[in-house]
Amino acid sequence: MRAESVPEPTLRRLPSYYHYLVRLREKGQEMISAAQIGEDLGVHHTQVRKDLAVTGSQGKPKVGHRVEDLIVSIENFLNWNNVTDAFLVGAGHLGTALLGYAGFERAGVKIVAAFDASAKMVGKKIQGVSVLPMEKFPDLARRMHIGIGILTVPAEVAQEVAEMMVGCGVQAIWNFAPIVLDLPDEVIVENVALYSSIGVLSRKLSVHRKSLLATATPPNS
Amino acid sequence: MRAESVPEPTLRRLPSYYHYLVRLREKGQEMISAAQIGEDLGVHHTQVRKDLAVTGSQGKPKVGHRVEDLIVSIENFLNWNNVTDAFLVGAGHLGTALLGYAGFERAGVKIVAAFDASAKMVGKKIQGVSVLPMEKFPDLARRMHIGIGILTVPAEVAQEVAEMMVGCGVQAIWNFAPIVLDLPDEVIVENVALYSSIGVLSRKLSVHRKSLLATATPPNS
Structure with missing residues (x-):
């Protein structure tokens, strides 16, 4: 796949995978499945598989990916080894x-x-x-x-x-x-x-609280 | 306008206006036009006027808004006086x-x-x-x-x-x-x-640089 044609959402998820995989490596974990990545990061497993495929990393059925291989594949794909x-x-x-x-x-x-x-x-x-x-x-x-x-x-x-x-x-x-x-x-x-x-968060929370008050009917009315 | 019906992009711009206005106030500026806000923040002036209208603040033709009034209107609208x-x-x-x-x-x-x-x-x-x-x-x-x-x-x-x-x-x-x-x-x-x-920025930059290299033809070829 040509580098430029990778979908933007995939490009935005790859850093998350990378960050997560580096932490797994730090903990000494050697293997990981796309399903597990998906579950831990809140992404559907078929999407995880598609995303990883653009980096050229090949997982094995039932066994999954070597954590180290995946890290290197993403690093190479994102060109992060050149700081x-x-x-x-x-x-x-x-x-x-x-x-x-x-x-x-x-x-x-x-x-x-x-x-x-x-x-x-x-x-x-x-x-x-x-x-x-x-x-x-x-x-x-x-x-x-x-x-x-x-x-x-x-x-x-x-x-x-x-x-x-x-x-x-x-x-x-x-x-x-x-x-x-x-x-x-x-x-x-x-x-x-x-x-x-943070401003929008704060504002939405205040609207949410007002609507809770507005819909709160006293028990005896 | 009901609070809940404000468009999300307006909601996202109001904090920027606020931040900007507070700095104007710190510098002692008393009046500001929607046109000037638009120019300084990269938003079309008609959009600035629409955004400010939801807060209920009324500017005067040719004179613009009082900075202090606008700050208070946005603060009230966003409910930021309640921390x-x-x-x-x-x-x-x-x-x-x-x-x-x-x-x-x-x-x-x-x-x-x-x-x-x-x-x-x-x-x-x-x-x-x-x-x-x-x-x-x-x-x-x-x-x-x-x-x-x-x-x-x-x-x-x-x-x-x-x-x-x-x-x-x-x-x-x-x-x-x-x-x-x-x-x-x-x-x-x-x-x-x-x-x-930051990962996407870094990646896009590397793709950009590669494409510059790919299209750079030596002068004598």
Whole structure:
């Protein structure tokens, strides 16, 4: 199967499988069935089989897959054995939080430097990553051929910073700012709407509670 | 407009507007137009007007909205002036990161305690929030009427922990575990697929780079 023709939902599930398989390996488990993966991750087993098939991994009937083989197949398919260096811009709460999250390197992304417009942040080290002044971004990004920019700046400067990143050769942006970026089509953008997500959860809960109150009839009425 | 009939995309944009407006207020700006909001956040201005209309806020032609009024309208509409207490389960890297992110309280959610199965984590304080043993969850959640559970545990225990939460009265789950939770319909679930998102970004970038190489023809061929 050609790499580009893999369905997006499959692409989104493979990282979950990988994450899960790595934990199985850590526990010393050697074999796993598609059925078990499906049950543990809430995906139908036929879908798990289809998803794993794109990586070229062959399970054996009744025995399943070797955990190690599956890990290598997914790693190769996702091209995660080539770690890509990333620059993060915006070392506020969220940026700091992301710097502290070790899981990204497994997904082929390594944050090698952070940048911030505030003099208060510049010069700090967060989880071993230096916070540099914004002015250093262009020169360093070009010299280091940085492919990924992580955007954790406030909404009103996000577009401008994203354009600056792209102008310095960044090809993919992981956007946490709550705006829709307007960038050339060839730029890869992944949006994570953390703030909207918790806001919507909170709002839905309040609507849910109000409807519970509205439908609660006193026992004697 | 009835609260329940608001389109989901509007619901997802309102937190972004709010976040943006609060920052304008911090800078001392008093008035704002829908056109300017649209431009800064990458949303068409007619859509911004429709979105703001659901909150009941009335702008004036040519003058726009008072920033303070808009903030209050959105706050009231989203019911964010009632902060809901949340428990977080899984104080690993991601859980710790979320505890460090101050933005949630503005969205009406306050993380009041964290829980972890590991004895190494229990007893710690992260950003002023205590990490308690899992056994304490049921009793505390019931006594404190906890409405929101934040799930930052590994995939293979996420379903089990989510069921435990729901059994203790939790009505809404913010799920960061890379699985599809199977829960009763009345439970509100918001999924944030952080790990898939960065994985997909990394994968798309590698495909993009390969295609650049494939189409790069030497000048003399």
